Amino acid sequence: GAGVSQSPSNKVTEKGKDVELRCDPISGHTALYWYRQRLGQGLEFLIYFQGNSAPDKSGLPSDRFSAERTGESVSTLTIQRTQQEDSAVYLCASSLAPPPGANVLTFGAGSRLTVL
Amino acid sequence: AQSVTQLDSQVPVFEEAPVELRCNYSSSVSVYLFWYVQYPNQGLQLLLKYLSGSTLVKGINGFEAEFNKSQTSFHLRKPSVHISDTAEYFCAVSNTGGGNKLTFGTGTQLKVEL
Numbered sequence: 555g556a557g558v559s560q561s562p563s564n565k566v567t568e569k570g571k572d573v574e575l576r577c578d579p580i581s582g583h584t585a586l587y588w589y590r591q592r593l594g595q596g597l598e599f600l601i602y603f604q605g606n607s608a609p610d611k612s613g614l615p616s617d618r619f620s621a622e623r624t625g626e627s628v629s630t631l632t633i634q635r636t637q638q639e640d641s642a643v644y645l646c647a648s649s650l651a652p653p654p655g656a657n658v659l660t661f662g663a664g665s666r667l668t669v670l
Numbered sequence: 671a672q673s674v675t676q677l678d679s680q681v682p683v684f685e686e687a688p689v690e691l692r693c694n695y696s697s698s699v700s701v702y703l704f705w706y707v708q709y710p711n712q713g714l715q716l717l718l719k720y721l722s723g724s725t726l727v728k729g730i731n732g733f734e735a736e737f738n739k740s741q742t743s744f745h746l747r748k749p750s751v752h753i754s755d756t757a758e759y760f761c762a763v764s765n766t767g768g769g770n771k772l773t774f775g776t777g778t779q780l781k782v783e784l
Binding site: 587589595596597599602610645647658659661662663664 | 704706713714715716719726742771772773774775776777
């Protein structure tokens with residue numbers, strides 16, 4: 555597609571429920587990132603996929619968080635047993651690789667998660 | 671691992687005044703540097719980037735930034751701001767090795783007032 559597409563745009567859930575967020579990157583972009591942006595705060599790195607390499611999961615805050623990517627296409631971020639602290643906008647971004655195209659990110663509009 | 675520091679969380683400025691948003695980075699290897707902007711209720715978009723070559727880079731909307739290797743800085747400047755420049759500005763860094771992730775600073779809220 556023309557841009558990075560994320561769904562749902564808004565999700566309200568009850569504490570303890572599982573949620574799944576989806577990201578469709580730009581076709582041909584081998585790198586895909588998930589970031590979290592809490593209200594009034596900066597971007598918090600969660601996970602990074604690059605081609606067929608093992609993902610960099612160093613930013614995932616707990617084992618309740620996981621993410622998958624099918625080849626160089628769709629990615630899903632799953633949050634199990636959601637907590638109120640998980641409320642945030644979850645941003646997906648993709649980029650071309652190798653440099654210099656790498657890391658010039660195109661961001662999606664984000665998925666706003668509210669945990670009641 | 672690399673890191674980015676944006677010391678100013680908020681910068682108020684009057685319209686038509688100059689502005690500088692500070693960014694310092696830490697890395698043991700060569701870096702690429704970026705500024706992204708997030709306008710109110712919009713997604714992030716690239717403002718400008720430094721990959722190599724001239725240390726002074728120009729971006730959209732009249733912004734520019736200068737890469738200073740000795741001071742490990744990449745400050746963003748604009749000689750005369752407009753109300754429409756009100757936004758959150760994020761500095762970001764990545765190592766030049768292929769496949770390395772992008773690390774963002776905590777952002778600076780630029781508020782332009784009349």
